[in-house]
Amino acid sequence: MDKQLLIAVLMGGPGSEREVSLASGKAVLEALQGEGLNAVGVDVTTREINLPEGTGLCFNVIHGTFGEDGDMQQILEDMGVPYTGAGIESSRLAFDKVASKAVFVDNNVPTPVSEIVDCSAGAKLPEMPLPYVVKPPREGSSVGVHIVQTEEEAMSAMEDAAKYGDEVLVEQFVQGKELTVGVLADEVLPVIHIAPRSGFYDMNNKYPWLNNDGGTDYYCPADLSEDITKKVQDAALAAHRALGCEIYSRVDVLLDFDGNPYVLEANTIPGMTASSLLPKAAKAAGYEFGPLCQKIAELSLAERS
Incomplete structure (x- = not known):
């Protein structure tokens, strides 16, 4: 370069x-x-x-x-x-959880069952039975995300998510392991198991240094069988390709207790500190942080020159 x-x-x-x-x-x-x-x-x-x-x-x-x-x-x-990183269309698709969900369904990428709730006239409850996950469709880093277990929690979760836009995405709650998979130039990186010390992988657990609260343990490569690892990586790569992501992404996946992966979303600008998840996975695959950043720059320049 x-x-x-x-x-x-x-x-x-x-x-x-x-x-x-x-x-x-x-x-x-x-x-x-x-x-x-x-x-x-x-x-x-x-x-x-x-x-x-x-x-x-x-x-x-x-x-x-x-x-x-x-x-x-x-x-x-x-x-x-x-x-x-990703171009205009793939960025828009990946960032919009409603649009990306439709792409996953159309391309047979495994993903949780979902419902779109129109809250333009005020927050209202979904028809989906409890438990479920409430999300604003166009926010990142788990902003406005709630796992709803009871009817008492449901309306406040919908009201909070509706602050970010008229549509609210409600997804089937999948209990199991939280995983994430980096993809770099169509190379699937080792799977990371994300284990929050309490609750789920929200802003506090992702970035405890922001609020001096929360925390998460990470295991890379995740302790999964060879077959399950391949299923998870295949699902992540399928999501990356279905969205048309260029250069790199990090795909979040839930793995249920029966070993079935469910893709949640693809992050086209994942965290990029040396201890962030994509760099962790890249390091396990042999890429130190400096060369990883240079490789992303080189791939991107070749893509757009």
């Missing part, structure tokens, strides 16, 4: 995952510089992007709204500047 190429690491963003994105951006910037590349950090605070003159590639680590939903990708394409 041309060591003189100016790489702008886009981080922060105006969305709810700003602090997490800043951590990812700082880590990626240091990693690229550690590989001898000409990288600079750009803190994006609004929906306008001001790039340093001569930028040859944007390394996008803005998680969630704006960075991950296709909007930033559209702006960068209009500017004629190459960028890392």
Whole structure:
């Protein structure tokens, strides 16, 4: 890779995952510089992007709204500047849990049964029987997600999720192991078992440093049989391909007690600190963090040059 190429690491963003994105951006910037590349950090605070003159590639680590939903990708394409990761359409599809769910169903990707509830006139309960999971369709990092076990919990969960938009996604609750699978240039990385110390994998358990609360243990590779590992990896790769994700993604999967995988979603801008999940899996596959970041940059540049 041309060591003189100016790489702008886009981080922060105006969305709810700003602090997490800043951590990812700082880590990626240091990693690229550690590989001898000409990288600079750009803190994006609004929906306008001001790039340093001569930028040859944007390394996008803005998680969630704006960075991950296709909007930033559209702006960068209009500017004629190459960028890392998924393109406009695949970003929009993957970020919208309703749209991605439809793609999974159409492509026979195993995924929990779901119901879309129209809350435009106010929150209301789904027809699906308890227990279920309530989610805003267009938020990341488990923002607004609730596991509902009782009728008493149901309405408050729906009201909270409805704050983020008129549609609320309600999914069948699948009890079992929480897993995640990275995909890099169609190479499926080792499966990670996510084991929250309490509750489920929400913002507190993902990022305990944000609130000094929660915590999670990670096992990579996950302690699964060879057959189950392949089933999980095949489901993740099928989801990645069905959505048309370019370069890389991280696919979240639930594994029930009978060994059946259920794809929840694909993250097109996953966490990118050295201890984040995709880098953990990549390290288990032989990619140290610096070379991983450089590989994502190289693959993306080749895709969009």
